[in-house]
Amino acid sequence: MFATRKREIDCGLLAKSLIFQWPMLFLQYYLWIAPHLLLGWTLVASFRRGMHRRLPIFFAYAAFETFQFLTLLALSLLSPFPRDIYNWTLVLETGISSCLMLAVIYELANTLLLTQSSRAELLRPLLRWTLVVLMFVAAVSSAALSGATVRRVTNIFQVLDFSSSLVEVGMLVTLFLFSRTLHISWRNRATGVALGFGISACINLATTALRSGLGKSAFIAVDITQMAAFHVCVLVWLVYLYLPNRAPAFAGSGLGKSDIQFWDQELQRITGR
Numbered sequence: 001m002f003a004t005r006k007r008e009i010d011c012g013l014l015a016k017s018l019i020f021q022w023p024m025l026f027l028q029y030y031l032w033i034a035p036h037l038l039l040g041w042t043l044v045a046s047f048r049r050g051m052h053r054r055l056p057i058f059f060a061y062a063a064f065e066t067f068q069f070l071t072l073l074a075l076s077l078l079s080p081f082p083r084d085i086y087n088w089t090l091v092l093e094t095g096i097s098s099c100l101m102l103a104v105i106y107e108l109a110n111t112l113l114l115t116q117s118s119r120a121e122l123l124r125p126l127l128r129w130t131l132v133v134l135m136f137v138a139a140v141s142s143a144a145l146s147g148a149t150v151r152r153v154t155n156i157f158q159v160l161d162f163s164s165s166l167v168e169v170g171m172l173v174t175l176f177l178f179s180r181t182l183h184i185s186w187r188n189r190a191t192g193v194a195l196g197f198g199i200s201a202c203i204n205l206a207t208t209a210l211r212s213g214l215g216k217s218a219f220i221a222v223d224i225t226q227m228a229a230f231h232v233c234v235l236v237w238l239v240y241l242y243l244p245n246r247a248p249a250f251a252g253s254g255l256g257k258s259d260i261q262f263w264d265q266e267l268q269r270i271t272g273r
Contacts, residue, residue, distance in 0.1 A: 024220075028224065031230075038231075038235065040066050042062060042238050043066060045238070045241045049189075049245075051189060054189075055190060057104050058107060058108070060100065061103075064093075064097060065097060068093040072086065105167050108190060108193060108194045112184055112188075113171070113174060113175075162205070165208075166201075168200075168201035169198060172198025172199075175194060187243055187245065189240050189241065191240075192237060192239070195236055196233040196235075196237045197233060200233035203229035203232075207222045208222075
């Protein structure tokens, strides 16, 4: 009788726990699947609009993220679940994704900022070598690992991802501060890509600090928040794809014909003296 009663209590507790857990499980699966479905849509739409020619590295990044999702989804559906294979696949693909992210940052900075700056020849090598150093540090750290585990390799890629987020936030701040000076249009699709990355990076930096402060108890909340940030990022990209694209506006930045004639007359008057 007691054993039967105990089983009933256990079943009741299990049912209650499932009732409270299923909304969280639904949210986790939604934030994992929905953004990548939208990313696939973004990939097709960007190809139709020729973004694979204007931003080829970003297009490759989006394609790889979609491939990574499909690979992990296929592994998660296998029975029995190959946990070790899944974890190592996730770690390795995350490393490739982080390196592609750094390349996308360089591409966006070159497209939006460096091409509009008179100091481009100085800034371009500086940015390039900064990104190379970040990847080199990650590679050296990986090679130095003895008895590498999933957790150790993941920590390295998390550092690389954190560095990428810092650069993305810096680029977003630069866009906000100098958009008028550099004549950057906020309706430009490249700007939309940078804006999406910047929003996601800001949230990721905040949640990384939260995870460091609260430890393992905050892991689930941090993961959900970061997945939601990526969801917002993809939505921003998708919205910008369907907005009328505007190239950087240079109207008013150059001298008009009347201005040129005026300065030519002044120059002749001065030299005539």
